[in-house]
Every structure is written in structure tokens, then in C-alpha cells.
């Protein structure tokens with residue numbers, strides 16, 4: 001396994017003080033799959049106090065001492081190290097009421113969600129695989145560590161995580177885990193919107209998103225009443241995901257295609273996403289019912305309302321939903337229009353708001369309304385984008 005020097009040096013320091021230290025979780029899983037890990041989580045037999053002592057010559061950020069996590073700055077990089085931990089009782093299907101530290105790696109690994117996430121590795125001790133995670137990794141299987149019902153009862157989010165890992169890694173879900181997911185799906189209702197959104201964002205972009213959502217649609221219906229009203233549409237929409245660009249906004253929009261605005265907003269609202277996601281998905285959904293036309297005026301109006309990324313998302317969705325949509329012809333027309341750089345934004349008009357006022361329009365909302373009408377007139381070639389022509393056109397619409 002290829003481990004960066006700044007990590008090796010942290011592990012060496014732990015071992016030289018008589019403690020154990022391992023890479024654990026996602027980074028081990030990803031490295032064994034031949035991928036470059038995006039971050040490295042470390043786990044150690046040292047308690048937080050012992051870590052503070054061992055790394056006293058380093059810059060240390062006391063990230064979450066109570067939960068055993070310390071961040072050590074090594075070679076200019078932040079390295080998160082967490083003490084081997086046993087989670088206390090789960091009183092609310094969400095978070096352990098308390099955590100206790102242990103010197104036993106196996107105990108720490110046993111609290112982890114899936115066997116493929118319960119692998120630990122260090123150059124000093126090699127791979128530690130207490131739950132046959134390596135075999136599941138090779139076979140491409142997501143399986144709970146321990147009894148699935150118990151594990152989902154402890155933390156309902158794991159249901160969504162199982163679907164997320166299956167979608168992203170392209171793995172199947174072990175039968176007992178799968179049955180337990182369906183049986184316990186209502187537990188997800190106790191989980192905060194933010195945690196669900198973080199997993200769902202990744203799930204919808206995964207390579208197996210279509211089949212995971214299709215197979216586990218009941219999980220979505222028990223979580224989102226808004227789509228449960230038209231199960232067939234939701235499942236049909238899920239099948240379109242493979243041809244939709246892999247950004248979460250386009251994918252959410254593709255899933256919600258054809259649902260009315262109140263269903264779309266209630267689905268999105270219940271996820272409490274960031275403002276950008278919320279507004280992008282709603283905008284995309286609002287444009288769906290309209291099949292994209294190859295007409296240059298239609299395209300210019302689209303360019304006026306949406307940026308490039310959203311237009312391309314709409315192209316994907318049109319390809320998926322309208323068999324008679326000529327994607328290539330649309331893209332050719334769109335690229336031609338883009339290269340002509342037509343006036344499609346208010347800021348590109350040859351007049352400003354102050355000019356409109358100087359033409360005799362009183363200050364106030366009327367100015368904005370007239371500007372918008374002028375923009376459409378220019379887009380539709382009814383008026384040239386020159387000061388004089390716009391002035392004439394402005395007087396006509398103002399006096400009509």
C-alpha cells in the first residue's frame with residue numbers, strides 16, 4: 001500500500017512510543033481496490049491524553065477529545081487520529097450516548113458499519129481483517145459487521161450508507177443486510193436531514209445508482225412522501241440516471257422529473273440541502289416539461305435564463321425522456337449560438353436602467369419590467385441591440 005511520508009511518520013512515532021497505529025476505513029478499502037484514497041484516517045491504541053504527550057513536538061488540534069479524535073499536523077498536513085473506541089448504548093437510533101476507549105483494535109473494528117470499512121493496515125503490523133472484509137471487497141459485497149438488525153437499530157443512517165456504498169463502489173448488498181434494510185427502513189425517519197443528504201448526494205452519483213434506487217425504492221418511499229404518491233414515475237426516472245451527468249443536482253432533477261412543483265419542493269426541502277442545490281434542482285425541474293427545441297430563439301431564451309451547466313443537464317434529461325429529441329442537432333445549434341455571443345443578459349443590452357429613465361420612464365419597478373421586455377425583443381430579433389433602436393422600441397412599449 002502506498003502511504004505518504006507524513007502518515008508513515010505519524011505511525012512510526014506511535015510505534016516508537018509503544019502504541020499501535022493503523023490506517024482504517026475508507027482509505028484501506030480504496031487502496032486495496034487500487035484507488036488513491038482521498039484522505040487517511042488513523043486509529044490508535046493511545047488515548048487522547050497519550051497522543052497529546054506523544055505528539056507534543058507537533059502542532060495539535062484538539063478536534064474531538066471526548067470522542068478520542070486528535071488532529072496532528074505532520075509534514076504540513078492534518079492527520080486525524082482516533083483512539084480505539086467502543087460505542088456506548090444507542091438510545092435514539094442515531095448516536096452512541098457515550099464512547100469508551102479500548103486498547104483492543106478488534107473492538108474498534110467491530111463498531112464499524114460494513115466489513116469492507118472495517119479493515120485496518122499498518123506497515124508495522126500488516127492488514128488486520130477480523131470480519132472477512134477482504135473477501136467481501138474481492139467479491140464486491142456490502143455486508144454489515146455483526147447482526148444487521150442490531151447495527152441498523154443503533155444507527156439508522158447505516159441504511160443509507162449501505163445503499164451509498166453499493167451505488168458508488170458498484171457492489172451488491174449481502175442478502176441478510178438487504179432484507180434488514182427493507183425491514184428497518186423506517187428508522188431513517190429518525191435521522192437528521194443533513195446526514196441523509198450527505199449520503200444521498202453521493203448515492204445518486206454512483207455508478208450503480210439506477211439499480212440501487214430501483215431495487216430499494218421502498219426505502220425512498222418511506223422517507224419521502226412526495227414521491228411515494230407516484231411510485232411508478234419515480235422508478236422509471238431512476239432508470240434514466242446512467243445517461244445523466246454525474247453531478248448531484250442533475251441527478252436529483254432527473255429523479256424528480258415530471259413531479260409537480262410542490263412534490264419537488266417538498267422532496268428537496270425535507271433534505272435541507274445547501275441553497276445552490278435547492279435552487280438548481282427546482283430550476284431544472286421547472287424547465288423539464290418543456291421539451292428543448294432546436295430553434296435559435298428558444299435556445300437564446302434558454303441561455304438567458306440558465307447557465308451552461310444547467311442547459312447541458314437539461315440536454316441529458318431530454319435525451320433520457322424524449323426518444324425523438326435530436327441531441328446532436330440541439331448541441332450543434334447551441335454551440336453555434338454560443339459562438340455568436342448574442343445578447344441574452346440584461347447587462348449586455350446597449351442601454352442601462354438610467355437610460356430607460358432618461359427616456360421618460362418613471363423610476364421604480366416599471367424600469368425593470370421594460371428592461372426585461374427589451375431584452376426579449378432583442379433576443380427575438382424584433383429590435384437591434386443599439387441605443388437608438390432600443391430607445392425607439394422602448395417608447396413604443398411604454399406608450400402601448
Ligand code: ATP
Nearest residue numbers: 024025026027041111112113114117118155157158
Ligand atoms: P468515503 O470514501 O466516503 O470517505 P469512508 O468509508 O471513509 O468513505 P466515512 O464516512 O469517511 O466513510 O467514515 C470513515 C469510517 O468510519 C468508515 O469507513 C467506517 O469504518 C466508519 N463509519 C463511518 N460512519 C459510520 C457509521 N454511521 N456507523 C459505523 N461506522 C461508521
Ligand code: MG
Nearest residue numbers: 025026027039
Ligand atoms: Mg472517509
